[in-house]
Structure formats: C-alpha cells, structure tokens
Amino acid sequence: MEINELERMARAIRRRDLEAVYAAGAGHIGGEMSVIDILTALYFRVLKVYPDQPKHPGRDRFVLSKGHTACALYVTLAKRGFLPEEEIATFLAPHSRLNGHPNCNKVPGVETNTGPLGHGLPVAIGMAKAAKLSGAGYHTYVVTGDGEMQEGSNWEAIMAAAQFGLDNLTLVIDHNRFQQGASLADTNGLAPLRPRLEAFGWEVAEINGNAMAEVVPALEHRASRPYCIVAHTNKGHGISFMQDRVDWHHKVPNKDQYEIALAELSEAL
Template identity: 70%
Template sequence: MDPQELRTLANAMRRRDLQAVFEAGAGHIGGEMSVMDILCALYFHTMSVDPNAPLDPKRDRLVLSKGHTALALYVVLSEKGFIPKDEISTFLKPYSRLNGHPNRCKVPGVETNTGPLGHGLPVGVGMAKAAKLDGDTWRTFVITGDGEMQEGSNWEAIMAAAQFKLDNLTLVIDHNRLQQGARLADTNDIAPLPPKLEAFGWAVEEIDGHDMQQICRALSPETAVVGKPKCIVAHTNKGQGISFMSDNVAWHHKVPNEEQYKQAMAELEGAAL
C-alpha cells in the first residue's frame, strides 16, 4: 500500500475502534487513536506476516507493550485476516477472547501477553536475541507508550539490546505526551527521549507518528544501523482525528456518549475524504 492508501485504511480502522468502544462501554480510546497509524504501517507495509500461518517461525514479530490499547491491535488483526472482522463486536463481552489486554493463547497474531507496563520490551529483546542466535533475519518490533518508558525494566532491556548489538530490533515509542490521569511532564518527565536512547548506544530517529510516509521510511530495513538497535520516537496525539479527544488527558480511558460518538464518527469520516 502507498501512504495515501495506508492513511485511508488507518482512518477506517479508527472508526471501527470507536464503534467497538462505544458498543462495549469501555476501552482506552485515546491511546488507540494515537497508535493506529503505526500499527497500520507495520501490518500493511512493513512486517512479513501471514494470517494463514500465524506461528511461522520466519515471521516478523510485534509486541504491543502498551497492552491496554489491545482493541486497536484486534481491529488491525481482523483487517489483516488473523481473526474474523465481525468478531470485533464481541470485544469485552462474556466469553469473548478479545479481552482488555491481548492474550497470545487465545488470539492468533498476538505474540505475547501484555498489560503490566514495562514488560514488552524485555520480551522483544529476547525475541531479537533468539533470531540472532539462530542466524535468522526476521525482525522484532515493540511499541511502548511514553509514560511506560518511566518503568525501569525498559532501561535494563535497552542496555541489554545495545550490549547484544540487536540491529534486528526496533522500538517505537508512541510519544503522545499523556498518560493515565496526567501529562507526562507533570509526573516523571523523561522527555526528551532521543538523547537518552542515544546515550545507551541506540540509533534514534524522530518522526511525526501520523505521517505515513515518515512512518514507513523509519520502519524500513534500509534505515537500520549495523550493530545498533533502533528507536523511533513517534510524536503523536492522543485521540488523533477527534477534535474533543485530541491531546486531552480525560480520554485515556473514557467512553463517548451518543452525541459525542456521532460527532467523532463524523469527524473521522470527513478526514477520510
């Protein structure tokens, strides 16, 4: 897909995500809107994955460390063909396998269970190291939130990745400047992130996390630096595409009422034109 096709698809998946949150009466919609472009680019442009062979040992891996945005991943997996599209309507319902955090034992395409923050990157480091030990060329991608980067376990993993020269590992930080209940700057302000990652021996690139051309280029193997893991600091907006949600901390975990839902859907539909 070219960047325009990816933008159109990402916006359609935002609308499906919004509908599912509204119908379920729960969800982490703000962060789902901010990460959707990145997920779209990964699954429909960058990663080598096959929904007919979800456990192919040569597949690329994605770890969604910010597991509370599981619905965004489910929507993308359904669009890719890993799960039926109509299954999204079961999100959070009794006996549904589409829970509030992704479960690799239940959902094809989910690489590891996530939810407790700070766990995904250490797992991703292990995956990337395994590929190196086996002499394989598949790549590992990890998506974290910026608030999640306050977890010390991430920095231990960052040190290990540099030590092992894991140039097959890419960390994408969804840098939307907000976390649950507050702005990043008002809790433990770890920004700016690039110099910190660079000091740990990583190759770092900053991008507009809603610009498909920039996202695809940054994710491409051509931009890798031999012997260094890569970090993409993606500047995003929480609630992207919806005026009253954008950059609004209240929408970390909140459900729109009917009037808000109609307005948000109309804005997302208009953006797709």
C-alpha cells in the same frame, strides 16, 4: 500499500475502533487513536507476516507493549485477515477472546501477553536475541507508550539490547505526552527521549507518528545497532474534542460525542 492507501486504512481502523469502544462501554481510546498510524504501517506495509500461518517461523515479531490499547490491535489484525472482522463486535463481551489486553493463547497474531507495563520491551529483546542465537532472519518490533518508559525494566532492557548488538530490533515509543491521569511532564518528565536512548548506544529517529509519509520510511529503516523511533503523536488523534486531552486516556464517549466523532472520521474516509 502505498502511502495514500495506508492513510485510508488507518482512518477505517480508527472508525472501527471507535465503534467497538462505544459498543463495549470501555477501552483506551486516546492511546488507540495515537498509535493506529504506526500499527497500520506495520501490518500493511512493513511486517513480514502470514495471516493464514500466524506462527510461521520466518514471520517478523511484533509486541504491543502498551497492551491497554488492544482494541486498536484487534481491529488491525482483523483488517489484515488474522481473525474475522465481525468478531470485533465481541470486544470485552463475556467469554470473548478479545479481552482488554492481548492474549497470545487466544488471539492469532498476538506474540505475547501484554498489559503490565514495562514487560513488552524485555520480551521483544529476548525474541531478537533468540534470532541472533539461532541465525533466524526475522525482525522484532515493539511499541511502548511514553509513560511506560518510566518503568526501570525498560532501561535495563535498553542496556541489554546495546550490549548484545541487536540490530534486528526496532523500538517505537508512542510519545503522545499523556498517561493515565496526567501529562508525562507532570508525572515523570522523560523528554527529550532521543538523547537518553542515544546515551545507551542506540540509533534514534524522531518523527511525526501521525504522518504516514514519515512513519513508513522510519519503520523500513535498518540500523547497524538497536534502533528506536520516537514517534511524536497526539492522544485522541483524528477526533477533535479528544485530541491532547488527558481525560480521554480511557474515557468512553457518550451518544452525542460518539456521533460527532463518527462524523469526523467518516468525513476523512
């Protein structure tokens, strides 16, 4: 897809995500809205994946470490053809395979179970290292939240990636500046993230993570060492009353709010 097509797809995914969260009465809509541009660019432009063969050995690997934003991933996977679009209506329903966190044993296209923060990046580094050992040509991508970067396991993994020279690994940090209950700065202010990653031997780029024209080239870049994209995003991006509001980490809109949000996203389509 070209940039304008990706932008349109991202808006459609945002609208469907909103509908699913509202219908389910639960979700993590703020962080879903912030990461959707990244997911869209990955699945509709960058990733080498095969919806009809989700376990194809040559596929690129993608890990959504911030697994609480699973609904955004499910909608993206459905739009890409990994599962029926009508199945999104079952999000969080009893016996649905579309749980609050992704499950690789149930949902095609999900590479590993995520939810406990600080696990996805270490797993992704294992995938990248496995490719090096076996001579496989796939690339591994992982998206973490910025609050998640407070987990010490991530920094151990970052050291390991540099030690192993994993130039087949791309980390994207969804830097929306808020986590559950507070801002990043008020909890454990890691910013600025770029010099911290560079100090560990990584190549780092900083972009507007809600601007598709910046997201695509950053994701398509290939480095000679582990590569991190610090994606500056907005919590609740695309919905005026949600944007940059910490209470929308996992708040669900009421009927009036839902109609306002739906109208705003519909205008953008």
